[in-house]
Amino acid sequence: MQKQKYTKREFLKLGITGAGGLMCMPAAVAGIGGRNSKPDELWKWSxxxxxxxxxxxxxxxxxxxxxxxxxxxxxxxxxxxxxxxxxxxxIAYGNPCAVHVDPVEKKPLFHFKPGTHAFSIATAGCNLACLNCQNWTISQTTPTKTQNFDLMPDKVVKQAVHYSCESVAYTYSEPVTFYEYTLDTAKLVRSAGLKNILVSAGYIHEDPLRKLCKVIDAANIDLKSFKESIYLKLNAGKLQPVLDALKIFHEEGVWLEITNLIIPGWNDDFDMIKEMCDWLYDNDLYRYPLFFSRFMPLYKLTQLPPTPAATLEKAREIALASGIQFVYIGNVPGTKATNTYCPKCHKLLMERRGYSILQNHIKNGHCAYCNEPISGVWE
Ligand SMILES: [Zn+2]
Structure with missing residues (x-):
């Protein structure tokens, strides 16, 4: 397998935006698509x-x-x-603006085929408008304004295989907005024997979601807060559809991991966090990992400080006390809360550093010490 690393400058030259990956596709392989000079006319990628x-x-x-x-x-x-x-x-079918090979842990997914790589794609656009968006340069624009790749679904599969990826991830911006591209690609990915990963805010209606779930293997869904008024102001969306979506993923048998990004002054109320965790528990979602992720001052919230580590640790304690089995902390270097501990005997099962796995004591989906089943997709 040929791997090539790019400098930041080369990334920019290739028009790669969004979260940085291990590598991007050489332009000669992917074929840079370019922009549509006449946005009001349909184009090749419509x-x-x-x-x-x-x-x-x-x-x-x-x-x-x-x-x-x-x-x-x-x-x-x-x-x-x-x-x-x-x-x-x-207008972005087969025309992603971000293409990377990422460790699956970066999605983040900690209980889904650990140590493997996901071929990751995104087009411009998002159906929410979060004030804190970390990928706003691609999410809050349109495909006619980004530098894109010519990457039809069959080509995605070929490239994923070429780069020894075991999955394809629809991520970075919001796959709900490039629904058709995601769905068609995911079908081909499945028939090639690879898995599909959805990284999304879960802001989608039931019918399209159920249709998509038939070909999605794992999802990391943002649960951005547990209050309608916050969703409205912070994300330009609504909470209830996201809660409905979480239940649908579970019903449809999609492996689920949930991310709650905590923003100081916005959604760091511990009573609300407790309410959210209780809801997850009551809806049978407590076996899925929950990530409390650290906010960094970005986009329209640059005046705020990063989330204090103590806030994230307190949230983690609340979640564990509520019965959530696996609670992780994201974006805090050096924290032990990226390790997996057995919910029964509390021994260290998986030690992680960055995206690397240093120790793994999960054997056939069970704790190697006390044989407790550890939920996840391990093979
Ligand atoms: Zn154990």
Missing amino acids: KEAMFQTETPRGVRCMICPNECTPKPGELSDCHNRINKDGKLYT
Whole structure:
């Protein structure tokens, strides 16, 4: 397998944006797609959108709770769909702006095929508008404004195999907005014997989600807070659809890991965190890992400090006391809370440093010391 590392400068030259990966695809392999110079015209990477419905106000997108009805020539709120002569088209099909090979631990997924790599793709656009977005340069823009790769679904599979990835991840921005590309790619990925990973805010309607779940193996879903008023102000979204989505992933048998990014002054209320953990427990989601992730001052919240480590540790204690079995802390170098401990005998089962695994005492999905089942997809 040929691996090539790029400097930051080379990354920029190739137009790679978003979170940095181990490497990106050489442009000669992927084929840089370029921009659409006439955004109001359909282009090579346009495809008729799924889940659109006629209404008296015009054609409406029914993929996510935004339910956009863009006027002819206009884009949806997620910047990824256009109304062309009364029909909706996705404009980023096979046209990702970010392509990397990442350790699966970076998604983050700690209980899903540890130590393997995920071929990771994203197009521009998002159906939320989080004030703290770390990938805002690609999430809060449109595919016609990013430098993109020409990477149709069959090519994604070939590249994933070429780079010895065991999975393909739809990530960085918001795969709900490039739904058709995700779905078609995921079907081909499955038939090639690889797995599919969704990294998403889970802001999606039930029908499209259930359809997607049939081909998704694992998901990391952001649960951004546990209050409607915070979702509205911080994320320009709603909480309830995300809670519904979490239950649907569970029902559909998708391996789930949940991330709660704690932002000082926004969602660091411990009573709310306790309420959230109790909800996860009551809805049978306590065997899935929960990550409390550290906020870094970015995008529109640069005036805030990073989350104190003590806040994350306190949240972790609350979650463990609520019965969540595996609680991790993200974005804090040196914390022991990236290790996996047995929920029964409390021994160290998996020691992690960065994205590396230093020790692993999970044998056939069980604790090597007390034989307690450790939930996850280990093989
Ligand atoms: Zn044990």
